Amino acid sequence: xxxxxxxxxxxxxxxxxxxxxxxxxxxxxxxxxxxxxxxxxxxxxxxxxxxxxxxxxxxxxxxxxxxxxxxxxxxxxxxxxxxxxxxxxxxxxxxxxxxxxxxxxxxxxxxxxxxxxxxxxxxxxxxxxxxxxxxxxxxxxxxxxxxxxxxxxxxxxxxxxxxxxxxxxxxxxxxxxxxxxxxxxxxxxxxxxxxxxxxxxxxxxxxxxxxxxxxxxxxxxxxxxxxxxxxxxxxxxxxxxxxxxxxxxxxxxxxxxxxxxxxxxxxxxxxxxxxxxxxxxxxxxxxxxxxxxxxxxxxxxxxxxxxxxxxxxxxxxxxxxxxxxxxxxxxxxxxxxxxxxxxxxxxxxxxxxxxxxxxxxxxxxxxxxxxxxxxxxxxxxxxxxxxxxxxxxxxxxxxxxxxxxxxxxxxxxxxxxxxxxxxxxxxxxxxxxxxxxxxxxxxxxxxxxxxxxxxxxxxxxxxxxxxxxxxxxxxxxxxxxxxxxxxxxxxxxxxxxxxxxxxxxxxxxxxxxxxxxxxxxxxxxxxxxxxxxxxxxxxxxxxxxxxxxxxxxxxxxxxxxxxxxxxxxxxxxxxxxxxxxxxxxxxxxxxxxxxxxxxxxxxxxxxxxxxxxxxxxxxxxxxxxx
Numbered sequence: 257x258x259x260x261x262x263x264x265x266x267x268x269x270x271x272x273x274x275x276x277x278x279x280x281x282x283x284x285x286x287x288x289x290x291x292x293x294x295x296x297x298x299x300x301x302x303x304x305x306x307x308x309x310x311x312x313x314x315x316x317x318x319x320x321x322x323x324x325x326x327x328x329x330x331x332x333x334x335x336x337x338x339x340x341x342x343x344x345x346x347x348x349x350x351x352x353x354x355x356x357x358x359x360x361x362x363x364x365x366x367x368x369x370x371x372x373x374x375x376x377x378x379x380x381x382x383x384x385x386x387x388x389x390x391x392x393x394x395x396x397x398x399x400x401x402x403x404x405x406x407x408x409x410x411x412x413x414x415x416x417x418x419x420x421x422x423x424x425x426x427x428x429x430x431x432x433x434x435x436x437x438x439x440x441x442x443x444x445x446x447x448x449x450x451x452x453x454x455x456x457x458x459x460x461x462x463x464x465x466x467x468x469x470x471x472x473x474x475x476x477x478x479x480x481x482x483x484x485x486x487x488x489x490x491x492x493x494x495x496x497x498x499x500x501x502x503x504x505x506x507x508x509x510x511x512x513x514x515x516x517x518x519x520x521x522x523x524x525x526x527x528x529x530x531x532x533x534x535x536x537x538x539x540x541x542x543x544x545x546x547x548x549x550x551x552x553x554x555x556x557x558x559x560x561x562x563x564x565x566x567x568x569x570x571x572x573x574x575x576x577x578x579x580x581x582x583x584x585x586x587x588x589x590x591x592x593x594x595x596x597x598x599x600x601x602x603x604x605x606x607x608x609x610x611x612x613x614x615x616x617x618x619x620x621x622x623x624x625x626x627x628x629x630x631x632x633x634x635x636x637x638x639x640x641x642x643x644x645x646x647x648x649x650x651x652x653x654x655x656x657x658x659x660x661x662x663x664x665x666x667x668x669x670x671x672x673x674x675x676x677x678x679x680x681x682x683x684x685x686x687x688x689x690x691x692x693x694x695x696x697x698x699x700x701x702x703x704x705x706x707x708x709x710x711x712x713x714x715x716x717x718x719x720x721x722x723x724x725x726x727x728x729x730x731x732x733x734x735x736x737x738x739x740x741x742x743x744x745x746x747x748x749x750x751x752x753x754x755x756x757x758x759x760x761x762x763x764x765x766x767x768x769x770x771x772x773x774x775x776x777x778x779x780x781x782x783x784x785x786x787x788x789x790x791x792x793x794x795x796x797x798x799x800x801x802x803x804x805x806x807x808x809x810x811x812x813x814x815x816x817x818x819x820x821x822x823x824x825x826x827x828x829x830x831x832x833x834x835x836x837x838x839x840x841x842x843x844x845x846x847x848x849x850x851x852x853x854x855x856x857x858x859x860x861x862x863x864x865x866x867x868x869x870x871x872x873x874x875x876x877x878x879x880x881x882x
Contacts, residue, residue, distance in 0.1 A: 473494075570593065
């Protein structure tokens with residue numbers, strides 16, 4: 257990564273957007289001195305880590321704090337509870353340990369709370385006479401606590417009818433005990449993921465009152481009792497109740513009644529008896545996975561099968577016959593059923609592996625065969641090789657499973673280039689797949705409108721819009737977050753290289769005055785002194801220095817951190833151009849020799865000044881680090 261001129265931060269600047277800037281090092285405790293700061297985005301800088309300083313709690317005006325995709329470790333400081341104006345808190349995908357601070361319960365303006373994909377442990381905090389708790393977050397819409405090590409029961413007190421949550425995403429933890437019946441009080445809830453925990457006991461009947469639920473996943477727990485009644489969930493798109501210990505029962509009535517249902521997954525659910533034929537005629541149905549149950553008799557799918565249905569799997573049941581349907585020619589898997597031995601016409605359905613369909617990929621058909629170097633990609637809008645801003649977008653609750661659906665992904669492309677302010681056709685999507693965590697992983701590449709590279713300010717803006725959920729996919733994709741890869745900025749931005757013709761022209765033109773040679777020598781000596789002075793200024797520091805308001809000789813914030821050039825400004829000043837012109841001399845060979853020496857000193861000066869410029873208006877005295 258090239259080194260450019262470091263941006264000068266002023267303590268009265270309210271917004272800091274530094275997403276995907278290759279920051280390395282730690283945050284100094286003196287970050288609390290930025291009293292006017294309202295928004296801080298350091299997302300996708302995986303070289304930025306260490307403990308989050310407690311003094312960050314001094315930023316009383318902060319409304320947005322985004323540290324997603326960094327490498328912060330240690331405990332989340334209790335002092336975050338002092339940020340009374342905070343509305344957006346994203347600490348996901350770091351290495352935080354310890355418990356969720358109870359003090360977060362005081363953040364009455366909090367809209368988004370994301371601590372997913374860390375190493376957090378302990379119980380979910382609730383309020384008592386001595387301490388606040390998350391049950392007090394009545395205005396919060398998002399509880400994203402997934403992929404941690406949280407333990408203990410989900411407290412009954414955590415939920416109330418006064419809450420306005422739309423996402424409760426607790427999957428991939430170590431939660432125990434029963435699902436609290438109070439969860440049925442949150443009428444606004446749209447996504448509920450409690451899968452991959454150790455929850456036990458019956459599913460509370462109150463869950464049936466969640467009439468806005470579109471995604472319900474209770475899989476891979478130890479839930480028992482009767483199969484839950486979901487007849488009240490009349491907008492349910494996706495449900496997974498797999499791998500629990502429910503009582504053996506016939507198919508519940510809701511299985512073939514919820515017309516919005518697109519994904520039905522109940523593996524090892526204790527279901528038995530006949531498969532209801534009406535199930536396959538649900539108009540939105542795309543996927544049915546009912547493996548490892550006890551269905552028996554004849555599988556009859558009928559003649560009114562949903563045109564959207566892509567895959568039907570009944571592996572390891574007791575089905576004895578299947579009635580083929582001429583209206584269904586997609587994937588049907590019956591491996592492990594008696595029908596595979598009894599019915600010769602069913603042999604085509606007895607393969608364990610489903611038919612492989614190619615997942616969606618943005619078309620490059622208009623570009624033709626135009627191979628790019630390994631570190632570049634072909635832009636779908638301009639058909640040129642460029643350096644895209646790329647990463648993985650993860651969807652925790654998509655309402656579909658058809659990864660071949662071009663219309664859906666093309667809608668996502670349009671949404672992204674529109675909300676991110678990019679040129680139409682500059683979004684490339686490929687390889688959507690569902691992982692073992694039931695998340696859909698999607699490779700994303702965003703291309704610059706002009707040239708081969710994004711500049712740094714563009715990357716910071718796009719990174720912020722993605723991490724701050726300004727760019728939101730269509731609702732059918734559900735909750736999501738983006739994990740960016742480091743961006744390959746050019747070594748030096750904004751530098752206008754001198755062509756061979758220009759160099760030749762300068763050399764040929766140098767045949768006028770011997771005095772010019774003397775001028776070049778004087779210029780070179782001045783450049784040498786400038787370089788020496790700049791190197792003296794730069795050597796002691798190696799940090800990103802931000803002046804205090806009342807202590808101009810002291811610095812704060814990023815220790816041992818490199819922040820590249822934001823402006824992309826050209827290092828060739830008018831004085832340098834003038835110096836080159838004055839350097840023209842009568843003797844070509846003599847001028848070339850002096851010019852080479854001058855250019856070497858100039859580059860040394862530029863290099864040294866680039867290292868020294870992060871200190872802004874700090875005087876010549878030594879910059880003391882706190």
